[in-house]
Amino acid sequence: MPNPTAAMIVIGDEILSGRTRDSNMHHLSGQLTEAGIDLKEVRVIGDEVDTIVSAVQAMSASYDHVFTSGGIGPTHDDITANCIAAAFGVSIDVRDDARAILATHYAKSGTELNEARLRMARIPEGASLIDNPVSAAPGFTLQNVHVMAGVPSVFQAMVQSVLPTLTGGAPLISKTLRIERGEGDIAGPLGALAVAFPDLSMGSYPFQKDGKYGAHIVIRGNDDAQIDDAMIQLQAAFP
Amino acid sequence: MPNPTAAMIVIGDEILSGRTRDSNMHHLSGQLTEAGIDLKEVRVIGDEVDTIVSAVQAMSASYDHVFTSGGIGPTHDDITANCIAAAFGVSIDVRDDARAILATHYAKSGTELNEARLRMARIPEGASLIDNPVSAAPGFTLQNVHVMAGVPSVFQAMVQSVLPTLTGGAPLISKTLRIERGEGDIAGPLGALAVAFPDLSMGSYPFQKDGKYGAHIVIRGNDDAQIDDAMIQLQAAFP
Numbered sequence: 463m464p465n466p467t468a469a470m471i472v473i474g475d476e477i478l479s480g481r482t483r484d485s486n487m488h489h490l491s492g493q494l495t496e497a498g499i500d501l502k503e504v505r506v507i508g509d510e511v512d513t514i515v516s517a518v519q520a521m522s523a524s525y526d527h528v529f530t531s532g533g534i535g536p537t538h539d540d541i542t543a544n545c546i547a548a549a550f551g552v553s554i555d556v557r558d559d560a561r562a563i564l565a566t567h568y569a570k571s572g573t574e575l576n577e578a579r580l581r582m583a584r585i586p587e588g589a590s591l592i593d594n595p596v597s598a599a600p601g602f603t604l605q606n607v608h609v610m611a612g613v614p615s616v617f618q619a620m621v622q623s624v625l626p627t628l629t630g631g632a633p634l635i636s637k638t639l640r641i642e643r644g645e646g647d648i649a650g651p652l653g654a655l656a657v658a659f660p661d662l663s664m665g666s667y668p669f670q671k672d673g674k675y676g677a678h679i680v681i682r683g684n685d686d687a688q689i690d691d692a693m694i695q696l697q698a699a700f701p
Numbered sequence: 702m703p704n705p706t707a708a709m710i711v712i713g714d715e716i717l718s719g720r721t722r723d724s725n726m727h728h729l730s731g732q733l734t735e736a737g738i739d740l741k742e743v744r745v746i747g748d749e750v751d752t753i754v755s756a757v758q759a760m761s762a763s764y765d766h767v768f769t770s771g772g773i774g775p776t777h778d779d780i781t782a783n784c785i786a787a788a789f790g791v792s793i794d795v796r797d798d799a800r801a802i803l804a805t806h807y808a809k810s811g812t813e814l815n816e817a818r819l820r821m822a823r824i825p826e827g828a829s830l831i832d833n834p835v836s837a838a839p840g841f842t843l844q845n846v847h848v849m850a851g852v853p854s855v856f857q858a859m860v861q862s863v864l865p866t867l868t869g870g871a872p873l874i875s876k877t878l879r880i881e882r883g884e885g886d887i888a889g890p891l892g893a894l895a896v897a898f899p900d901l902s903m904g905s906y907p908f909q910k911d912g913k914y915g916a917h918i919v920i921r922g923n924d925d926a927q928i929d930d931a932m933i934q935l936q937a938a939f940p
Contacts, residue, residue, distance in 0.1 A: 476904055478740045479873060480731030481919060487745070492719030501717045503752075506726070506743035509904075513742075536885045537905040537916075538892035578888030597909070613907060634718060646775045649817030653777035665715055665748075666776040668852060670836070680720060 465500045465631030465684075466526040471517050472506040473532035473542055474612055486531040486617045493621055498630030499527065509533060514545035522549070522607050527628065529621075532612030534601065536578040546604055547586035557585040560600055567598035593623040632684040637693055641700050642676040651699040652679060659692045661685065704739045704870030704923075705765040710756050711745040712771035712781055713851055725770040725856045732860055737869030738766065748772060753784035761788070761846055766867065768860075771851030773840065775817040782841075785848055786825035796824040799839055806837035832862040871923040876932055880939050881915040890938040891918060898931045900924065 470490055476482040487504050494501045502525060507513045514533075521528045533542030547554035560583035561575075568575045582599040585591065592601030592610065596619045601610040603624065610620040641648055645668045656664045662683040669676055681692050709729055715721040726743050733740045741764060746752045753772075760767045772781030786793035799822035800814075807814045821838035824830065831840035831849065835858045840849040842863065849859040880887055884907045895903045901922040908915055920931050 474904075475902060475921070476906060476919065478730055478743070479734050479875070479921065480727060480729075480740075481875060482906065483727045488719060488722045490719075491717055495718050501719075502747060504717070504743075504745035506745075508741060535905065535907060537888040538895050539902075539904050573883060573885070576885055576889070578892075579883075579885035581888070613909075615909075636718065636720060644812060644818075646812070646815055646818035649776040649820070650815070653817075656777050663714060663748075663778075665713075665778050666774065667715060667721065668774060670852075670854075680715065682714070682718065 463631065465498050465634075466629070468494055468499050468501050468527040468529065469521040469525040470501065470504045471514075471521060471528065471530045472504065472612075473509065473514060473530060474506075475508045475539075477506050477532075478508055485614050486612065489614070489618055490529055490531075490621060493625060495634045497625055497628065498633045499628065500631075500634070509539050509541060511541060511545055511548070514542065515549045518546060518549040518607060522605065526606060528607045529624075530607065530609050531617050534582065534599070534609060534611055536581050540581065542609060543584055543586065543602075546589075546602075546607060546609055549607075550586065550604055552587040552604070554584050554586045556580055556583045560585050560591060563591075563598055563600060592620050595619050595623075634682055635684065635686055635689055636680050636682040637689050638681075639679045639693060639696055639700075640676060641679060642674055643700060644675045645677045648677055648679065648700070652696070655692060655696055655699075658695075659683075659688065662688060662692055664692075702870065704737050704873075705868070706741050707733055707738050707766040707768065708741055708760040708764040709743045710753075710760060710767065710769045711743065711851075712748065712753060712769060713745075714747045714778075716745050716771075717747055723770075724853050725851065728853070728857055729768055729770075729860060732864060734873045736864055736867065737872045738867065739870075739873070748778050748780060750780060750784055750787070753781065754788045757785060757788040757846060761844065765845060767846045768863075769846065769848050770856050773821065773838070773848060773850055775820050775838075779820065781848060782823055782825065785828075785841075785843055785846060788846075789825065789843060791826040791843070793823050793825045795819055795822045799824050799830060802830075802837055802839060831859050834858050834862075873921055874923065874925055874928055875919050875921040876928050878918045878920075878932060878935055878939075879915060880918060881913055882939060883914045884916045887916055887918065887939070891935070894931060894935060894938075897934075898922075898927065901927060901931055903931075 589602040589604040828841040828843040
């Protein structure tokens with residue numbers, strides 16, 4: 463059986479303008495690979511309702527899981543929850559269980575649960591909450607879409623809450639050989655090897671260091687023994 | 702007149718698997734903002750022909766410029782040039798000017814211009830070359846799609862070659878105020894300010910440092926004086 467597929471939507475003008483460097487994509491990609499879920503596509507989009515709604519609809523229909531990051535805080539530019547509700551045609555309102563989580567959290571620090579903070583308890587109808595051990599305000603899962611915060615520490619905690627609830631396939635195994643030859647010399651034998659092992663994926667990632675040219679050849683697949691076979695043949699071709 | 706729009710396509714299984722952390726998106730986003738070109742969307746996709754072709758077609762039709770990174774080296778997994786040709790229904794073959802660039806480059810180091818390396822001289826019909834001062838093998842522009850290498854040093858050099866040829870609009874100006882209050886306290890006044898300045902975009906990016914909560918409030922727009930006005934009102938609200 464093929465592995466489940468996933469897509470990610472990174473939401474935020476600050477990423478597209480270059481002000482903020484996204485780190486959530488790299489974190490999620492590694493976690494999904496370990497969990498045996500194949501990340502097939504990532505889209506980075508701005509804080510615009512129509513753009514978010516159509517991306518969520520398109521990707522929710524195309525992949526087994528969709529993960530979003532960003533736009534679920536208390537300020538006016540946090541529009542992700544509304545867009546998710548709109549994408550699935552369900553209502554959204556402050557929900558009692560989410561409000562209770564926030565009330566407990568803010569009571570501890572003597573902070574007022576004002577109207578802005580209460581926005582973070584607005585949950586689309588039918589969604590289940592994603593635990594946020596870092597700053598309380600929950601994420602949520604609606605159908606196959608997992609909606610999480612953009613702040614990296616919170617995003618990572620929410621990924622940790624969600625991933626164990628999903629069923630993955632076989633983890634992707636990858637092995638790397640560093641070859642100190644120009645990619646142009648590696649290409650021929652590597653192409654032949656890729657034909658000989660159709661179930662494996664072989665990638666070549668060139669580097670240039672201290673005046674030397676070379677490439678990291680990465681062989682990926684789900685079958686450890688097959689990867690080892692291919693690795694042995696690759697090593698033999700470049701002694 | 703609104704600024705020209707742009708999209709980016711990052712091509713590579715190694716990004717989606719988490720093996721490689723992409724840095725080209727962050728580089729390009731900053732460069733485009735400075736040039737007055739609005740980056741509206743980024744897609745990260747794998748090394749699959751159909752996926753690449755349809756992403757190129759969709760984004761070329763939707764935006765003024767499309768920038769791609771990755772997949773134009775000499776190995777079998779470098780399929781971007783072929784996909785660009787397919788996306789526009791044009792032929793692709795080794796072109797004399799690109800071959801001459803490679804021949805000169807490899808002659809200097811006494812390296813053979815073999816069949817694999819010659820793949821990098823395959824250019825779709827009608828494209829113009831993008832200069833690569835780092836490692837010679839050129840990128841190319843076909844219609845509104847700029848096709849560049851994935852290796853960050855080469856990608857950055859190619860961006861440097863392409864950007865001055867494009868006409869940008871007014872550079873996006875952004876100013877930031879650091880406020881040491883919870884986002885929930887900032888949200889109300891900030892929302893009112895966003896309504897009062899409809900031409901400006903206001904973003905709130907929370908942080909938590911040394912036990913203190915706060916947010917960086919970023920006001921963006923093309924009109925410096927208007928941004929200053931808004932900044933003064935924001936500072937007055939949080940003395």
